[in-house]
Amino acid sequence: MDSSPSSATVQWPAIEVGFSKRPPQIWSSPLLDGAAKMVTSRRRRPAKVGERRSVFWATLPSFAPPSPVSIASSIHHPPLPTTASTTDRVFNFAAGPATLPENVLLKAQSELYNWRGSGMSVMEMSHRGKEFLSIIQKAESDLRTLLNIPCEYSVLFLQGGATTQFAAIPLNLCKPDDDVDYVITGSWGDKAFKEAAKYSKPRSIWSGKSEKYTKIPCFDALEQTPGARYLHICANETIHGVEFKDYPKPASENEVLVADMSSNFCSKPVDVSKFGVIYAGAQKNVGPSGVTIVIIRSDLIGNTQPVTPVMLDYKIHSDNNSLYNTPPCYGIYMCGLVFEDLIAQGGLSDVEKKNANKAGILYDTIDGSKGFYRCPVEKSVRSLMNVPFTLAKSDLEAEFVKEAAKEKMVQLKGHRSVGGMRASIYNAMPLAGVEKLVAFMKDFQARHDG
Numbered sequence: 001m002d003s004s005p006s007s008a009t010v011q012w013p014a015i016e017v018g019f020s021k022r023p024p025q026i027w028s029s030p031l032l033d034g035a036a037k038m039v040t041s042r043r044r045r046p047a048k049v050g051e052r053r054s055v056f057w058a059t060l061p062s063f064a065p066p067s068p069v070s071i072a073s074s075i076h077h078p079p080l081p082t083t084a085s086t087t088d089r090v091f092n093f094a095a096g097p098a099t100l101p102e103n104v105l106l107k108a109q110s111e112l113y114n115w116r117g118s119g120m121s122v123m124e125m126s127h128r129g130k131e132f133l134s135i136i137q138k139a140e141s142d143l144r145t146l147l148n149i150p151c152e153y154s155v156l157f158l159q160g161g162a163t164t165q166f167a168a169i170p171l172n173l174c175k176p177d178d179d180v181d182y183v184i185t186g187s188w189g190d191k192a193f194k195e196a197a198k199y200s201k202p203r204s205i206w207s208g209k210s211e212k213y214t215k216i217p218c219f220d221a222l223e224q225t226p227g228a229r230y231l232h233i234c235a236n237e238t239i240h241g242v243e244f245k246d247y248p249k250p251a252s253e254n255e256v257l258v259a260d261m262s263s264n265f266c267s268k269p270v271d272v273s274k275f276g277v278i279y280a281g282a283q284k285n286v287g288p289s290g291v292t293i294v295i296i297r298s299d300l301i302g303n304t305q306p307v308t309p310v311m312l313d314y315k316i317h318s319d320n321n322s323l324y325n326t327p328p329c330y331g332i333y334m335c336g337l338v339f340e341d342l343i344a345q346g347g348l349s350d351v352e353k354k355n356a357n358k359a360g361i362l363y364d365t366i367d368g369s370k371g372f373y374r375c376p377v378e379k380s381v382r383s384l385m386n387v388p389f390t391l392a393k394s395d396l397e398a399e400f401v402k403e404a405a406k407e408k409m410v411q412l413k414g415h416r417s418v419g420g421m422r423a424s425i426y427n428a429m430p431l432a433g434v435e436k437l438v439a440f441m442k443d444f445q446a447r448h449d450g
């Protein structure tokens with residue numbers, strides 16, 4: 001029985017770690033680095049028999065308070081909220097880790113302390129116990145539903161970020177002397193290409209670098225290497241805001257298409273059968289950092305180079321259902337909640353419509369600004385997820401970011417390598433966030449134009 005959302009235990013943060021009206025006594029421990037504060041509460045009802053309560057901070061010997069200190073000198077972080085309130089939240093335009101759906105966060109909060117009557121947090125569960133097995137299996141099954149993943153594909157929940165996959169791909173799919181092709185449409189594709197050079201013979205068959213990564217090539221013009229083992233693309237370049245709207249076909253027999261989908265994973269339907277491997281870090285669209293998802297056609301598994309570390313060997317992970325070693329359990333649980341939410345929203349076609357609408361509003365504002373704002377990316381390949389833009393008066397950019405932050409719209413500064421601004425508007429960014437941003441942009445322009 002899922003008793004958590006409405007059970008008494010979900011109230012514990014309000015009672016136990018909230019700030020009472022009269023200044024409570026707070027102790028800080030160097031161990032906690034000021035982040036967690038122990039707060040005494042005078043409003044405490046007796047515990048029911050068997051009830052689990054949040055007394056652990058107060059009772060753990062290692063967190064024993066050295067001495068009481070005043071609130072003013074001890075608070076390095078904002079106080080914990082007494083109740084979850086959506087008005088406390090900012091619109092977070094970060095590129096990743098990124099905003100997560102509010103209902104998912106609240107659900108996780110309600111289950112944090114005692115997952116569905118198990119008496120444990122998901123963080124405390126054995127990864128081989130029946131509770132966690134049910135979590136990972138449901139997450140996989142929901143992801144299969146969302147992306148309509150054919151049964152001949154394996155789904156792996158791994159660690160190490162997409163960056164680890166830059167090495168795992170060549171280590172698993174080719175021999176050191178094999179040719180492999182890379183289409184480089186931004187910094188991430190370039191990083192993947194450079195890593196692959198350690199384990200294979202990668203060829204950059206197209207690079208958008210000279211045009212500052214604002215384009216996707218015409219597929220007919222690609223000079224693919226005969227006999228290449230795979231063709232690698234980055235489906236959405238997070239920094240440059242360039243997104244493949246369709247996918248190139250590998251030219252050679254037995255060659256497969258490999259895609260880094262970190263920043264547009266689950267943002268729209270994808271025909272998985274066109275790919276040999278899809279990989280994605282979770283921290284943009286589907287969960288917290290720490291989980292990396294790999295979807296791989298099963299017949300490609302089992303041909304690793306001998307030097308491949310076990311943790312990068314897809315066969316090891318596939319044979320062990322992603323439980324060869326301790327997986328990122330809590331992150332997988334969070335991804336599972338996000339998958340449930342995406343299904344509840346109607347699936348990825350509906351999600352794509354919402355994303356297209358949000359991106360359309362933002363790009364229209366940029367294009368309609370008579371040059372005050374500018375997006376350098378070619379219109380047909382503009383990302384629905386990451387919208388980079390500059391100001392004609394570049395000296396106003398810092399002011400733009402500062403004023404936006406005052407209005408509770410944060411993380412709008414562009415990546416340090418390209419400058420300008422970037423609004424990441426992943427699945428979980430509500431329409432209201434984009435509407436607030438464009439209203440701010442118009443107002444900012446009215447105040448600074450001319």
Ligand code: PMP
Pocket residue numbers: 096160161162163164188234236237238239260261262263281
């Ligand atoms: N690929 C893309 C498209 C990304 O956006 C990122 C991270 N921003 C990475 C790869 C690297 O991911 P990680 O930090 O998880 O290794």
